[in-house]
Amino acid sequence: MRVARRKKDEKLPENMKLPTVDQIDREIEREQSLHHGKALRRNIFFALLGVFAVAVLLSLYVFPVFRIYGESMAPTLDEGDIVVATKPASYQTGDLVVFSSNNKILTKRVIAGPGDWVDIDADGNVSVNGQVLDEPYLPDGAKSKGQCDITLPYQVPESHYFVMGDRRSVSVDSRLTQIGSIPEDQILGKLSFRVWPFASFGSVS
Numbered sequence: 001m002r003v004a005r006r007k008k009d010e011k012l013p014e015n016m017k018l019p020t021v022d023q024i025d026r027e028i029e030r031e032q033s034l035h036h037g038k039a040l041r042r043n044i045f046f047a048l049l050g051v052f053a054v055a056v057l058l059s060l061y062v063f064p065v066f067r068i069y070g071e072s073m074a075p076t077l078d079e080g081d082i083v084v085a086t087k088p089a090s091y092q093t094g095d096l097v098v099f100s101s102n103n104k105i106l107t108k109r110v111i112a113g114p115g116d117w118v119d120i121d122a123d124g125n126v127s128v129n130g131q132v133l134d135e136p137y138l139p140d141g142a143k144s145k146g147q148c149d150i151t152l153p154y155q156v157p158e159s160h161y162f163v164m165g166d167r168r169s170v171s172v173d174s175r176l177t178q179i180g181s182i183p184e185d186q187i188l189g190k191l192s193f194r195v196w197p198f199a200s201f202g203s204v205s
C-alpha cells in the first residue's frame with residue numbers, strides 16, 4: 001500500500017492547523033489531572049476499605065467499635081466518627097463512655113460515680129461532693145444547666161454513673177429522669193481510640 005507524502009513545499013489546508021506549544025502543554029496537563037483524579041479516588045476507596053476491614057476485625061476479635069451519632073459530644077466527638085472502646089475495671093470522672101439506654105446506644109462523659117453528690121448551678125457549673133469540677137474539655141460558652149428535671153443536689157445510686165454530654169445546652173443525659181444515672185452493667189465501654197476520620201486518628205479524651 002502506498003502512503004501519500006506531503007511535498008516539502010506543500011502547504012497545509014487552511015482548515016487544518018497544527019496545535020501550538022501552549023495548547024499541547026494544556027492538553028498534557030489535562031490528561032495528567034484526569035489520571036491524578038482517578039488515582040486519588042482509587043486511593044480513597046482502598047483507604048475506606050481498609051478502615052472498614054480494621055473496624056470489623058477489631059469489633060470481632062479485640063475491642064468493640066462504635067460509630068458516633070448526634071452532636072451532643074461535639075467538638076470532642078463528631079457525628080460519623082468511628083471509635084474503639086475498651087472495658088476498664090472502673091470508670092473515672094472525665095471518661096467518655098458508650099452505653100445502652102432505652103434501646104439506644106449513647107455516648108456521654110462520666111461526671112460522677114456511685115455515692116457521689118452532684119449539683120449544677122444556674123450558670124451550668126457542675127459540683128461533685130461540694131467541689132466545682134474543672135472541665136478543660138468543654139469549649140468556651142459550653143456550660144449550661146440545660147435540660148434538667150432531677151432534684152438537685154442529686155446522689156448517684158450504687159453501681160451507677162452520672163453522665164453528661166459536652167454540649168450541655170442540648171444534651172439529653174443524666175440530668176433528665178428519662179435517662180437518669182447509668183447502671184454499670186449497661187455501660188459497654190470507655191471510648192479510647194478514634195480510627196476515622198484519618199485527620200483525627202488517635203486517642204480521645
